[in-house]
Amino acid sequence: MIILGIDTSCDDTSIGIIKAQNNKGNFKILSNIISSQVNIHKKYGGVYPMLAKREHQKNLVFVFKKALKKANLLKIKNKKSEKDNKIQTIEKTLSREEILKNELIKFLEKYEKPKIDILSVTTGPGLDPCLWVGLNFTKSLSYYWEIPIVPANHIQSHILVNFLDFNFKEINSFFPAVSLIVSGGHTQIILIKNIGKYKILGETLDDAAGECFDKTARILNLEYPGGPKIAEKAKKIKNKNLKYNISLPRPMINSKNYDFSFSGLKTAVLYKTLKDKNNLKNERYIEEMCWEIQQSVIDVLIKKTIKAAKDYKAKAIFLGGGVSANNELRRQFKEKIKQEKLKINFFVPPKDLCTDNGIMVAISGYFNYLKNKTKSWKKIKINGNLKL
Ligand code: KG4
Ligand code: ZN
Numbered sequence: 001m002i003i004l005g006i007d008t009s010c011d012d013t014s015i016g017i018i019k020a021q022n023n024k025g026n027f028k029i030l031s032n033i034i035s036s037q038v039n040i041h042k043k044y045g046g047v048y049p050m051l052a053k054r055e056h057q058k059n060l061v062f063v064f065k066k067a068l069k070k071a072n073l074l075k076i077k078n079k080k081s082e083k084d085n086k087i088q089t090i091e092k093t094l095s096r097e098e099i100l101k102n103e104l105i106k107f108l109e110k111y112e113k114p115k116i117d118i119l120s121v122t123t124g125p126g127l128d129p130c131l132w133v134g135l136n137f138t139k140s141l142s143y144y145w146e147i148p149i150v151p152a153n154h155i156q157s158h159i160l161v162n163f164l165d166f167n168f169k170e171i172n173s174f175f176p177a178v179s180l181i182v183s184g185g186h187t188q189i190i191l192i193k194n195i196g197k198y199k200i201l202g203e204t205l206d207d208a209a210g211e212c213f214d215k216t217a218r219i220l221n222l223e224y225p226g227g228p229k230i231a232e233k234a235k236k237i238k239n240k241n242l243k244y245n246i247s248l249p250r251p252m253i254n255s256k257n258y259d260f261s262f263s264g265l266k267t268a269v270l271y272k273t274l275k276d277k278n279n280l281k282n283e284r285y286i287e288e289m290c291w292e293i294q295q296s297v298i299d300v301l302i303k304k305t306i307k308a309a310k311d312y313k314a315k316a317i318f319l320g321g322g323v324s325a326n327n328e329l330r331r332q333f334k335e336k337i338k339q340e341k342l343k344i345n346f347f348v349p350p351k352d353l354c355t356d357n358g359i360m361v362a363i364s365g366y367f368n369y370l371k372n373k374t375k376s377w378k379k380i381k382i383n384g385n386l387k388l
Pocket of ligand 1: 010182183184185186209210211213214225226227228231321322323324325326327354355356
């Protein structure tokens with residue numbers, strides 16, 4: 001079975017294609033194409049939904065074509081088809097996505113229906129205008145080629161991408177599990193009783209961890225997205241002979257619940273840099289500040305996740321979301337589990353599958369399909385605040 005996953009929930013236009021062995025798991029990646037809009041949003045220091053929507057419109061057909069080609073599923077028709085009456089419905093479905101509409105119609109007239117069994121698309125959480133483009137694109141394909149759609153929750157997708165290389169028996173042996181999803185929009189600790197059975201144990205009360213990296217990077221005049229930039233600067237601190245002695249808070253680290261709060265950390269960085277404004281052009285000061293910001297976030301994330309895993313007797317911890325690409329976070333998690341001699345399996349996706357991608361949506365869609373969550377294209381809607 002071949003599944004194509006589409007994610008346009010934020011600023012990346014992502015399409016991934018996987019092959020699933022029926023009822024076995026162990027997915028094979030056929031293609032994973034991502035068109036990043038980072039250079040556009042860099043100028044503004046964050047993502048503007050309407051600007052991102054326009055870029056998705058421009059990118060989708062290109063990314064789609066590239067993904068099909070890489071997976072060996074792109075075939076030109078022998079004869080270009082005449083405008084059929086199905087096109088009228090597509091014109092209506094994409095009436096608010098003019099750029100995309102014209103590109104897609106040209107594509108459908110030129111190429112044959114690919115051998116894809118299921119289309120999966122992120123319907124939330126995310127930015128509403130961005131989610132709509134991805135969904136309307138997928139609806140058009142579903143209608144035109146008569147391929148079923150399965151909606152996917154973006155957070156579930158970040159969790160389930162961890163199952164890429166496992167079979168069903170192995171996957172079932174990991175439950176109950178605890179997952180930490182850390183991205184630009186979310187910071188949540190989730191108890192997984194089974195696939196589809198989740199309980200949010202705790203989450204951020206204000207900013208997400210990735211958002212905290214992005215905002216503090218901006219204070220330090222570093223480019224968007226801030227997470228990788230802060231990690232890069234922090235890496236320069238090899239020995240802990242710190243010259244500037246910067247000390248930032250670890251918000252809520254000792255609270256009894258599993259919630260987080262990162263806006264206080266951002267404010268602490270703001271006040272500290274206002275006080276030290278003469279140092280802002282000093283590279284060593286910036287590196288030490290980045291190291292401390294990163295460590296503060298890591299300390300809180302690890303402490304709370306391990307506590308949840310112990311309290312709920314989890315057999316595994318699954319990380320996911322853009323921030324889980326952070327090398328130090330990955331290393332220190334492993335070290336902590338080893339140090340405490342915990343009998344907990346620790347999993348984190350390969351780095352390119354931590355940030356938003358279509359593969360995770362395809363995997364998530366496949367599990368939803370097994371639970372009969374296929375829907376008629378006419379009935380699917382987006383929900384920017386969709387809960388797990
Ligand atoms: O999951 P994702 O791609 O998009 C959302 O769903 O939000 O996560 C993006 C976030 C950004 O805030 C970015 O700064 C952060 O992930 N990020 C990182 C790293 N790579 C991306 N944060 C820390 N270290 C990284 N290496
Ligand atoms: Zn994400």
